[in-house]
Amino acid sequence: MIQPQTHLNVADNSGARELMCIRIIGTSNRRYAHIGDVIVAVIKEVVPNMPLERSEVIKAVIVRTCKELKRDNGMIIRYDDNAAVIIDQEGNPKGTRIFGAIVRELRQFHFTKIVSLAPE
Amino acid sequence: MQASTSLFSCPLPYKSLAAPQLPGECMPFVRPIKLSWSSSLQRPVKFSSVTGLSRDLSMFSSMAFNPNVSEDTDDMYDELFEKYGKVVLRRGDKKPHSAEVDDDAESLAFAVALAKVASDVKAADIRVLFVKPLVYWTRFFIIATAFSRPQIDAIGSRIRDLAEKQYGKVPSGDSKPNSWTLLDFGDVVIHIFLPQQRAFYNLEEFYANATLIELPFEN
Numbered sequence: 001m002i003q004p005q006t007h008l009n010v011a012d013n014s015g016a017r018e019l020m021c022i023r024i025i026g027t028s029n030r031r032y033a034h035i036g037d038v039i040v041a042v043i044k045e046v047v048p049n050m051p052l053e054r055s056e057v058i059k060a061v062i063v064r065t066c067k068e069l070k071r072d073n074g075m076i077i078r079y080d081d082n083a084a085v086i087i088d089q090e091g092n093p094k095g096t097r098i099f100g101a102i103v104r105e106l107r108q109f110h111f112t113k114i115v116s117l118a119p120e
Numbered sequence: 121m122q123a124s125t126s127l128f129s130c131p132l133p134y135k136s137l138a139a140p141q142l143p144g145e146c147m148p149f150v151r152p153i154k155l156s157w158s159s160s161l162q163r164p165v166k167f168s169s170v171t172g173l174s175r176d177l178s179m180f181s182s183m184a185f186n187p188n189v190s191e192d193t194d195d196m197y198d199e200l201f202e203k204y205g206k207v208v209l210r211r212g213d214k215k216p217h218s219a220e221v222d223d224d225a226e227s228l229a230f231a232v233a234l235a236k237v238a239s240d241v242k243a244a245d246i247r248v249l250f251v252k253p254l255v256y257w258t259r260f261f262i263i264a265t266a267f268s269r270p271q272i273d274a275i276g277s278r279i280r281d282l283a284e285k286q287y288g289k290v291p292s293g294d295s296k297p298n299s300w301t302l303l304d305f306g307d308v309v310i311h312i313f314l315p316q317q318r319a320f321y322n323l324e325e326f327y328a329n330a331t332l333i334e335l336p337f338e339n
Contacts, residue, residue, distance in 0.1 A: 090298050090299065091294075091298065092298065092299060092300045092317075096320065096321050096322065097326070104257060107257060107304070110292060110293065112292075112293060112302050112304045112309065113300060113302055115257065116261075116302075116309065116311070116323070117321070117323075117326070120255075120256075
């Protein structure tokens, strides 16, 4: 359940460390974003000497949330942090590798590129 | 009445059952769950890393942390084993080895056919990787380089047409040409890159442990 002002970790090696959500892309007046939703975010913290800079406005896909993800078979997946992967206008991830666990639901949300860059 | 006395003489701790009393029938089905567990079920156990809980597992794990477990849990286990069978040692849906190899051969033929189509449109450096031992979500990767967006569009549309006509498969993924275009056929995933993107993302290095499939045509 990510909403504007939520801080998220960055799960790739694009150069950013922390993002703050400012808007959820999709239907108007959408309250919360979950895994697989695209958000507009501003970069709050960066790794030095990388192409991304602080207070740059970018788009990101949420890949981990502290709010549970429910599957139809009754399985519930809950992470310890909120994390996102930065993508560009075309939907390609800005980093080259993804860190941490990624759920297979991202493939159904048409983010197979992120799944193919993720470990295991 | 016969049925009512059998209900009240049941060995399980709780007496009131919502099941209707059937005349002359055997005991109605009772779930072997103790009422005292309901409080711990509402508070799911949180692990410090990725958590995947199934409904039954949460019951057992909360029991494992509770030191005041009585002997009834053994009975509960026995009852569950008798009802559901012994502990699952192997996946029930795993196909025998020969059937798996046949599936792989089918996907391989599909992948090689798509790679051939890509080479007809003059895509460069086509690689077919067998990633099934590395990755659970797919079997084959096809990585190709195209030199312009119209070429990516051409490769994409030809691959889609061939897959639909001959194999009846429709891909999910990018419909508009992109500097990294991905077509997802389930067990075969096709990546079409522009040259800079291919160097930038370097998928071959990431999947270096995958076996490279020999292609029967010139590359």
